Amino acid sequence: MSARGDSKAQYQLYKLYAKAMLNVSYRMMRNVEDAEDMLQEAFTEAFKKLNYFRFEATFGSWLKKIVVNRCMNELRRRKADLQFFDDMQRFEQRTEEELVLPELSVDKVKQAMESLPGGSRMIFSLYVLEGYDHNEISDILQISVSTSKSQYMRARLQVKQLLIQQGYEN
Known part of the structure; x- marks a missing residue:
């Protein structure tokens, strides 16, 4: 060619x-x-x-x-700061049913996601919007799978709380 x-x-x-x-x-x-x-x-x-x-x-x-x-x-x-959480075990014990996001418009989720800290926002975006699983995220970000899961769960809760504050009810 x-x-x-x-x-x-x-x-x-x-x-x-x-x-x-x-x-x-x-x-x-x-x-x-x-x-x-x-x-x-x-x-x-x-x-x-x-x-x-x-x-x-x-x-x-x-x-x-x-x-x-x-x-x-x-x-x-740029030394972006990934935030690691001390309470991983509490979040790791949640069932998969509790982790499922309710059906929302993508725009509302993206808007709520902007308020997340950098590391949490990145994991949330990779998992929810880009479709990566926690094993892939751990490889990409060079963190443990459990850290990816716990940060995702924390981010998910923060997004959900923000959406509820903005008038979204489950």
């Missing part, structure tokens, strides 16, 4: 995935300029590593992982 063909294909991939990946990046970075920077870096990395793509997942999910990792690395570089 010629260099011109490669750039056309890359442009098509960019057009197809840029908006969705910008949303992922923005939810993590909380700033349009930073989100755009991370998006560009993620696409550059993806295009450089395209020969490593093994078709075990969709290109979109592979790219999303690169975007998330880029954002995480940048936030770590």
Whole structure:
């Protein structure tokens, strides 16, 4: 394939995935300029590593992982503070039924999520909005699965309380 063909294909991939990946990046970075920077870096990395793509997942999910990792690395570089909670055991004992979010509009959840501390917001976003499980989150953030679960549960409770305060009733 010629260099011109490669750039056309890359442009098509960019057009197809840029908006969705910008949303992922923005939810993590909380700033349009930073989100755009991370998006560009993620696409550059993806295009450089395209020969490593093994078709075990969709290109979109592979790219999303690169975007998330880029954002995480940048936030770590900035010494983003992940908040770890002392009361993990209390939250780990909750049943799965208690963890299910009631059906809400995504916009309301996103708005409530903005009030969460950085680490909790990130875990909540990765779990609820991006669909990662706690094992994947622990790998991405380099934290334990139990920490991911406890931070998610704490974030979920905070979001629920905020939604109730805003007039949402279960």
